[in-house]
Amino acid sequence: MDNKVRKYKLKPWVRILILLIFLFNVVFSAILIHHGRNPNQVPKVDYTYRIDEKLGYSVALKNNDFYEEDVLGEGKQYATELIDHIDINFNYNYQGSKMTTNKIAYEINGTIIGEYENKDNGNSELWKKNYVFVEKTNDERESATFNVNKSLKLDYAKYSKIVEDFKYKFKIPIDAYLDIVLKVYYDVTLEDKSIVTATDSMELKIPLARTTITIEKKIDDKRVVDLKNAPVEKDERMIKHGIFINLISIAFFLLLSPFVFISNKTYYEKTLERILKNYSEIIAEVDSAPSENDLEIIDVKNFEDMVDIEEEIKSPILYYKVEEGSEALFTIVNDNYMYRYILKK
Numbered sequence: 474m475d476n477k478v479r480k481y482k483l484k485p486w487v488r489i490l491i492l493l494i495f496l497f498n499v500v501f502s503a504i505l506i507h508h509g510r511n512p513n514q515v516p517k518v519d520y521t522y523r524i525d526e527k528l529g530y531s532v533a534l535k536n537n538d539f540y541e542e543d544v545l546g547e548g549k550q551y552a553t554e555l556i557d558h559i560d561i562n563f564n565y566n567y568q569g570s571k572m573t574t575n576k577i578a579y580e581i582n583g584t585i586i587g588e589y590e591n592k593d594n595g596n597s598e599l600w601k602k603n604y605v606f607v608e609k610t611n612d613e614r615e616s617a618t619f620n621v622n623k624s625l626k627l628d629y630a631k632y633s634k635i636v637e638d639f640k641y642k643f644k645i646p647i648d649a650y651l652d653i654v655l656k657v658y659y660d661v662t663l664e665d666k667s668i669v670t671a672t673d674s675m676e677l678k679i680p681l682a683r684t685t686i687t688i689e690k691k692i693d694d695k696r697v698v699d700l701k702n703a704p705v706e707k708d709e710r711m712i713k714h715g716i717f718i719n720l721i722s723i724a725f726f727l728l729l730s731p732f733v734f735i736s737n738k739t740y741y742e743k744t745l746e747r748i749l750k751n752y753s754e755i756i757a758e759v760d761s762a763p764s765e766n767d768l769e770i771i772d773v774k775n776f777e778d779m780v781d782i783e784e785e786i787k788s789p790i791l792y793y794k795v796e797e798g799s800e801a802l803f804t805i806v807n808d809n810y811m812y813r814y815i816l817k818k
Contacts, residue, residue: 491729498722505715520570520663520700526692527564528655528675533557550685556629559688563655563675565621572617574662579621581607581655585632585681587639587647599647600639606653621657629679636682653677669700741818745801748776748816749792755783756803758792763804768811779803779814 532545535557544560545551563581587600606625636649654676661669676691738746749756773779783790786807793802799818804811 491726495722495726498718502715502717502719502722505711505718509709509711509715518699518701519665520669521697522567522569522661522669522700523695523697524673524693525564525566525568525695526673526675527566528562528677528690528692529564530559530561530677530688530690532559532688547688550687552685553629553633553683559627559629559679561625561627561653561677563621563623563625565655565657565673565675567619567659567661569617569661571664572615573664575612575614575616575619576660576662577612577614577619577621578609578658579607579623579656580605580609581623581625581653583632583651583653585635585649585651587636587649589645589647596648599645602635607655619659621655623655625653627651627653627679632679633681640682649681651679651681653679663700739818741799741816745816748803752776752780752790755780755790756792757789758794760793762793762795762802763791763806763811765811767809768806769809771810771812773812773814776803776814776816779805779812782812 530547532549532551534540534543534545534555537555540555565579567575583604583606585600585602585604586598588596589599591597607623612619632651636647639645639649640647654674656672656674658672659670663669673693675693678689678691680686680688773782779790782805786805788805788807791804791806793804794800795802795815801816803814803816806812
């Protein structure tokens with residue numbers, strides 16, 4: 474039987490490899506099961522949209538002897554007596570990552586706001602007057618993008634005169650400006666029927682009834698928005714994969730365990746090692762076999778009986794390697810007797 478067992482012994486590095494593979498699979502499957510039950514991963518991006526807002530204007534001048542240009546660009550100081558009109562352009566662009574259903578509405582309104590300087594609280598609104606430059610317009614389309622591009626030709630003198638008339642009639646030194654606003658309303662319906670709803674605006678602030686003016690504009694910076702799917706409560710597929718890997722690993726390990734944990738040592742080697750370890754104090758190893766001449770040989774059945782004899786006659790047990798790895802001889806010589814125990818493979 475011992476020879477049969479030795480035939481299937483595995484080399485130490487093969488055993489270590491099997492153990493490492495088993496441990497890796499157990500840990501990996503445990504991680505899968507844990508993440509499947511606690512899927513606190515970062516939600517994946519499902520839809521992305523980008524919004525660009527551009528608001529531009531230029532000031533067209535009346536015929537005059539002072540400027541070589543007929544039109545002045547943005548960011549300057551303008552003499553109001555020379556302004557013929559102001560060209561304004563609103564450009565709103567929505568770019569989505571997928572085809573969607575878009576309900577869009579937009580309008581351009583203006584408001585003259587007159588402010589009076591209050592010594593205690595600074596400027597406060599005294600009067601305002603509303604105007605509609607572009608009526609509210611609705612649109613619906615299937616697309617990934619939509620764009621609102623609208624231009625106005627503003628008669629600056631017309632709105633400035635309205636303020637001058639107010640100041641003249643009521644003798645109130647108000648500070649006034651025209652606030653022109655494009656508003657864009659949209660409902661974007663995604664594939665999962667969820668809806669992105671928002672209102673965006675761009676604004677131009679033009680002072681009125683002054684000798685010189687600077688124009689202010691207010692727009693949002695370019696922005697990109699990511700809409701993400703919320704993580705599910707459990708990932709059943711990941712849990713099943715983890716359990717399957719764990720069960721297969723355990724099954725294979727149980728099949729291989731007799732070969733992984735079997736000792737490379739034979740019965741002879743293990744018995745000899747135990748004897749030398751446990752009884753080293755009463756055993757003396759010799760280089761030659763004790764002479765049996767004129768001695769009566771008494772064969773002892775097991776080593777424990779040899780220990781009992783040693784304790785009784787107080788004579789050491791002599792150990793001699795008859796054949797390395799296969800036969801050992803233990804003897805006790807006393808008077809005309811030789812007590813002998815032979816350990817064989």
